[in-house]
Amino acid sequence: MYTRRSSRSLRIGGTLLAAALLTSACSAGASTNAATSAADVALAALPRSTPAALTPYYGQKARWHGCGVPEFECATLKVPLDYDRTADGDVRLAVARKKATGPGKRLGSLFVNPGGPGGSAVGYLQAYAGIGYPAAVRARYDMVAVDPRGVASSEPVKCLDGRDMDTYAQTDVTPDDAGETTELVDAYKKFAEGCGAHSAKLLRHVSTVETARDMDIVRAALGDAKLNYVGASYGTFLGATYAGLFPGRSGRLVLDGAMDPSLSARRLNLDQTVGFETAFQSFAKDCVQQPDCPLGTKTTKTTKTTTTAQAGRKLRTFFAELDAHPIPTGDADRRTLGEALATIGVIAAMYDESSWAQLREALGSAMKENDGAGLLVLADSYYARGADGRYGNLMSANAAVNCLDLPPAYDSPEEVEKAVPTFEKASPVFGEGLAWASLNCAYWPVGPTGEPHRIKAEGAAPIVVVGTTRDPATPYRWARSLAAQLSSARLLTYDGDGHTAYGRGSTCIDSAIDAYLLRGTPPADGKRCS
Helix, strand or coil, rough: CCCCCCCHHHHCCCCCCCCCCCCCCCCCCCHHHHHHHHHCCCCCCCCEEEEEEEHHCCCCCCCCCCCCCCEEEEEEEEECHHHHHHHHHEEEEEEECCCCCCCCCEEEEEECCCCCCCCCHHHHHHHHHHCCCCHHHHHHHEEEEECCCCCEEECCCCCHHHHHHHHEEEEEEEEHHHHHHHHHHHHHHHHHHHHHHHHHCCHHHHHHHHHHHHHHHHEEEECCCCCEEEEEEEHHHHHHHHHCCCCCEEEEEEEECCEEEEEECCCCCCCHHHHHHHHHHHHHHHHHHCCCCCCCCCCCCCCCCHHHHHHHHHHHHHHHHHHHCCCCCCCCCCCCCCCHHHHHHHHCCCCCCHHHHHHHHHHHHHHHHCCCCCHHHHHHHHHCCCCCCECCCCCHHHHHHHHCCCCCCCCCHHHHHHHHHHHHHHHCCHHHHHHHHHHHHCCCCCCCCCCECCCCCCCCEEEEEEEEEEEECCCHHHHHHHHCCCCCCCEEEEEEEEECCCCCHHHHHHHHHHCCCCCCCCCCCCCCEE
């Protein structure tokens, strides 16, 4: 399915931390049976003592050097490819830091992760967190980021080249017949085979548990007794996993746009489908009140405002027309806008209400002027496709992590066909495509190593779990569930639209999180903001 990532990425150099169309980004996997057994499975904490085989890794010291961005410095640290077989070699992790600016006593390092999985934490730090986090936070903390193993600058997973990725991104995910179903399955298989061919060794070792263990090695290398951390979207799963493995080393943790590790991918995907429908309803409600809305009309003396249901039907009709007859985009590589890319373009704008005006304009151009350029821009941002036709490794890393963390959501096209009506009920606009997008891990070249589980993190310091009531990618119910699992959680709720809450305009949210980070005072459990 589609991924969790920080909505702020819409404003960071055009890179959306998501995997999109043919990649299962909802922690890909697990059948319904796995969901029922999750109640009996809990992540166990690792021993407090460091195994002898890991001592050389924990004894590293970061050697900082300039990395081309003023005020930031970078380093490389080693972690074992396989924590159970350290003789199998190392993975080199890219680490970046911006030192505390003062005044005030330094509080240590504050790790940040924007989500994905597959989003570059280093890029996020340099483009936003290191310069855009509240000045008081940056004054007291060294701002730190680590690209997770397999991501961006940390030995990235590789799958397909740009031309093949273009083909992959345009594959129809609402097949109308057996031939189109075969084409979709073949696309999944080709993507998976590419990952296996180019990253065979690493592909078995990019799980969230391994990445959490990597963070503890980096923590030690930086000289911090405890890990302070702000994770968004998938970054909440990573942060919660760290707390579960190392509760005694967990400092001030903020998990914003929380995931629920106890759910199967089948349930995760369905919940997220509901989330995108909720976000679309909010967009449509606003859109039909605007004079430039291509999905309906504003109330006048002679007309009635289009309902959100009518707006949804109009958008579905438009998607169907594009499925049969793609429209031009003016793209240098002669790509046209079909249903697949148009759907991604709309979904990209659901993450942040500040993108709604851009979406109205893009839909208007496509629906009224037969010009798909605007929606293609949104889709390319979502896929991390550059103007030169090259893709970042976001989609590759996203699938690699998700398909390792949990078993496949569905094992065959026949299973998806049976599930489509349920997904369509959850979202008349996006349901069918999201159901078929849940199939990709069925063809993954390596088997999963994880399963649905609860995380208690008994003994950890207070952990702030943040949920947004109309979050499209990480539904609010996930935040409530994670907060109920974590023994020391404080649930902080943002009553609003968009993905994640910190730094998105709510003074109430920001002040509560800042107070926790700066003074160690968590908000009251159940605090609500708007």
